[in-house]
Amino acid sequence: MMFPKAPKPVRLKGVALQRLRLAVFERDGYRCAGAVNGERCNKPVTWANGHMHHVISKGKLGPGDVMSNLITLCWSCHAKEHVRPLFRWIRETA
Secondary structure, eight states, X not given: OOOOOOOOOBOOOHHHHHHXXXXXXXXXXXXXXXXXXXXXXXXXXXXXXXXXXXXSOGGGTOOBSOGGGEEEEOHHHHHHHHHHHHHHHHHHHO
């Protein structure tokens, strides 16, 4: 039995990726969409200090660089998003 191939994730580069980042920031009102203690962080972000985060990571074969898979995060919330899986992995493998 043949299984259908999963669609390839969208991967943008250069100007197209920068335009998408701008669209994500504008959609989120240049505010962090991360959560702190169960509430939205809502810190203001700029082009210089804001991060575009993939909700489903590219490494887990998420849909990639599409609006529905991206949110705006401040530096500290983005760092927490990437540290949390590391701690989970350490706990599970110890």
